[in-house]
Each structure stands twice: as structure tokens, then as C-alpha cells.
Amino acid sequence: MNTTEKKTIGKMIHLYCNAKHGTSHALCTSCAELNKYAQKRLSKCIYGEDKPTCEKCPIHCYSSDMREKIKDVMRYSGPRMLFHSPRMAITHLIKGMKTPKRIS
Numbered sequence: 001m002n003t004t005e006k007k008t009i010g011k012m013i014h015l016y017c018n019a020k021h022g023t024s025h026a027l028c029t030s031c032a033e034l035n036k037y038a039q040k041r042l043s044k045c046i047y048g049e050d051k052p053t054c055e056k057c058p059i060h061c062y063s064s065d066m067r068e069k070i071k072d073v074m075r076y077s078g079p080r081m082l083f084h085s086p087r088m089a090i091t092h093l094i095k096g097m098k099t100p101k102r103i104s
């Protein structure tokens with residue numbers, strides 16, 4: 001479940017870490033931790049495959065410090081994803097346009 005989102009977020013964290021922290025293949029400790037955290041949150045996301053992108057999600061499941069970190073990653077890697085993985089980025093954009101269903 002959520003495989004596309006998981007790949008997208010992993011790729012975004014890689015791009016960010018490579019550029020900002022000078023890593024090549026492996027992630028630095030703090031980005032690895034962020035990645036693990038993000039993957040775990042995605043696995044637990046109640047929206048499953050139907051989920052909106054996290055920034056539009058009405059349920060803020062990230063803790064505030066992790067949220068700050070992931071926002072930085074998104075800000076940096078979001079636009080760059082268009083060059084590296086256009087198909088992933090476009091899927092992400094389309095998902096971002098969907099309005100999440102309210103879960104009562």
C-alpha cells in the first residue's frame with residue numbers, strides 16, 4: 001500500500017540529502033531517520049492509496065519537528081522532482097489536487 005507515495009518521499013529525501021548534506025548514495029543519519037519516520041507514517045495513513053498529498057491532509061500525523069524537516073525537503077525537492085522523475089512528480093501533483101474526503 002502507498003507504494004508510490006513511499007517511493008516519492010524516499011526519492012525526495014535523497015535529493016535533498018545529496019544536495020544539502022553532501023551525501024551520495026546513503027542518507028545521513030538525520031535524513032535516514034526522517035525517511036524511516038515518513039515511511040512509517042505513510043504505512044499508518046488511514047487514507048491508504050486514496051490519500052491526498054500530506055500537505056493537504058486534514059490529519060496532521062507528523063510531529064512538529066518532523067513536519068518542519070519534511071517541509072524543507074518538499075520545498076527543495078518538489079520542483080526538482082519534475083526533472084528527475086517527471087512521472088512521479090506528476091502523479092504527486094494530481095493527487096494534490098484531489099480534495100481529501102472527510103472522515104468523521
Ligand SMILES: [Zn+2]
Nearest residue numbers: 017021028031
Ligand atoms: Zn541528510
